[in-house]
Amino acid sequence: VxxxxxxxxxxxxxxxxxxxxxxxxxxxxxxxxxxxxxxxxxxxxxxxxxxxxxxxxxxxxxxxxxxxxxxxxxxxxxxxxxxxxxxxxxxxxxxxxxxxxxxxxxxxxxxxxxxxxxxxxxxxxxxxxxxxxxxxxxxxxxxIVTHFKKKLNTVNDNFKNEYSKVNEGFDNISNSINTVKNSTDENSLLNILNQTKEMYANVVNNTYYSYKYEAENIFRNIPKLANTLNIKIKNSSGIDLFKDIKIAILSYLDSKTEDTLIFIPSPQKKTETYTKISDSYSILLDILKKSQELQKKEQQTLKLIFENRRLYEKVQATNELRGTLSDLKYKKEKILSEVKLLLHKSNELNKLSCNFQNYDTILESSKYDQVKEKSNNYKQEKEKLGIDFNVTDMEEKFNNDIKVIEELENNYDSSEENNNILQSKQKLKELT
CATH class of the missing domain: 1.20.120 (Four Helix Bundle (Hemerythrin (Met), subunit A))
Structure with missing residues (x-):
């Protein structure tokens, strides 16, 4: 047991x-x-x-x-x-x-x-x-996010400096043009036109708009980086920044509402990394918005320069036309005086009668032939030129032309916007 x-x-x-x-x-x-x-x-x-x-x-x-x-x-x-x-x-x-x-x-x-x-x-x-x-x-x-944010910060610092210069440059152009916007001084207008064109060339030569492309290209890397770790970054409208960053940005360029980012999956606690991403996005939007402001201001500045050029061309054409009118008036009056003298002499000649009887006995044969030939030539030229016209009618026609010239001068003394330069030039051609 x-x-x-x-x-x-x-x-x-x-x-x-x-x-x-x-x-x-x-x-x-x-x-x-x-x-x-x-x-x-x-x-x-x-x-x-x-x-x-x-x-x-x-x-x-x-x-x-x-x-x-x-x-x-x-x-x-x-x-x-x-x-x-x-x-x-x-x-x-x-x-x-x-x-x-x-x-x-x-x-x-x-x-x-x-x-x-x-x-x-x-x-x-x-x-x-x-x-x-x-x-x-x-x-x-x-x-790596920090690396891209530092690059964005550098671009942003450079852009801010450029933004101030370009903004000031456009303001200076506008101020310069405003000093002559009501001027009729051709030289002043030309000087300002040349100055502002040079100022504009210097401003846009800085290619301020390149910063927005640089900033966007840098920021694109952040959603790309997040995507490799299976993290999606969306804006407050739900647009995926990795797939459609341009569309995501577009709706907020003209908006005063601040866009915020959404991270999927949502972090249990918002670390400094996510704050850096949000800050980088804000920097990008700020650069893009200010670039858009400058582009609009550039268009306004170009419009002012164009208007200044039009004003200069108008004043130049007006002065040129006024000088031409004055010269034409002088020539018309001079021609009228000469025509009156010519008509007077013609009338005096018409009163004379030529009798060639006995000329052949008085003059030598060769001399007689010369006088007769000249007389015949005069009659032919007179008929050819049509000098047999009325002095009063001719004077009235010239006086009418002078009145037209005076009317054109009065038109250019008007303070209203002159839109008849081409018509006036055509009229001058007709008068000349």
């Missing part, structure tokens, strides 16, 4: 040992799986960094060293791995210990308890490695 009881006790004790050993073996299997997992995580540091920057070219990341933190990351991950290996080795050793024949149940039980404790440490380090890899992603994300 005692022998049977002893056998039963030994059997029960062995089962208890096997049970405890089985737990330790299972823990050992879990530890091996965890070892594979943490080693895989450890090897993901470099690929993770490469994945984050994979969508960028060298120019985008100019000034940033992708491997800058690699050594630090590997060191920290190595420390986590060493802690893991300590618990892993203990678990392996405990399995070897409990597998010995000479060990008692109580010893096995104690080792099983120790093994479970080490497993907790083991799992903790596996999770710590995962968390650290997540930290690496976040830190690299922040580092």
């Amino acid at each position: 005692n022998s049977k009881i002893k056998n039963i006790e030994n059997t029960v004790n062995q089962h208890k040992k096997n049970y405890e050993i089985g737990i330790v073996e299972k823990i050992n299997e879990i530890a091996k799986t965890n070892k594979n997992q943490i080693e895989s995580t450890k090897e993901l540091i470099k690929p993770t960094i490469q994945h984050i920057i994979s969508s960028f070219n060298a120019n985008d990341l100019e000034g940033i060293d992708s491997d800058e933190n690699l050594g630090k990351y590997n060191t920290e991950m190595g420390n986590i791995y060493e802690e893991f290996i300590k618990s892993y080795n203990l678990i392996t050793n405990y399995l070897e210990t409990v597998s010995k024949e000479s060990i008692t149940y109580n010893q096995i039980q104690n080792k099983r308890i120790d093994t479970q404790k080490e497993l907790l440490k083991n799992i903790e380090n596996v999770n710590k490695a995962k968390s650290y890899l997540d930290y690496i992603k976040e830190n690299e994300f922040d580092r």
Whole structure:
């Protein structure tokens, strides 16, 4: 009986040992799986960094060293791995210990308890490695976002300086033109026209509008970067900045409402990185809005320059036409005087009668022929030129022309907008 009881006790004790050993073996299997997992995580540091920057070219990341933190990351991950290996080795050793024949149940039980404790440490380090890899992603994300934000800040500083200069330049052009907007001085208008054209060329030569393209190209990288980490950035209208940044921006250029960004998935807490992204977006919108303001101001300035040019051309044409009118009036009056004298002489000649009787006896034959030929020529030329006209009619026609010229002069003395320059020039052609 005692022998049977002893056998039963030994059997029960062995089962208890096997049970405890089985737990330790299972823990050992879990530890091996965890070892594979943490080693895989450890090897993901470099690929993770490469994945984050994979969508960028060298120019985008100019000034940033992708491997800058690699050594630090590997060191920290190595420390986590060493802690893991300590618990892993203990678990392996405990399995070897409990597998010995000479060990008692109580010893096995104690080792099983120790093994479970080490497993907790083991799992903790596996999770710590995962968390650290997540930290690496976040830190690299922040580092590159910071890089782009710094570039945006530099562009913004340059743009602000340029904005002030260009804005002042357009104001100076407007002020210069306003000083002669009611002027009739041809020289003053020409001087201002040349000055403002030169001022405008100097202002637009600074190519202020290039900053908006530069800023937009820099900011585009941030939604692209977020997309590699499966983070979507949308504006308050729900437009994805990675897909349709131009459409997202367009509706807010003329709006006084501030656009805000939405991040999907939404961060549990808004970190400094997300604040940098929002600030970068605000900088971009500000540059684009102010660029649009300058473009509108440039159009207004060009309009003023064009109006100044039209005014100069009008005054120039008016002065030229007035001079032409004065000269034409003088010539018409001079011609009229000469015509009157010519008509008077013609009438005097008409009163004379030529009798060629006895001329052939008085004059030599050759002289007679010459006088007769000249007389005949005079009659022919007179008939050809049509000089047989009325002096009063001719004088009246010239006086009418003089009146037309005087009317044209009066028109150009009018203070109203002159839109009849072409008509007046045509009339002058008719008069001349």
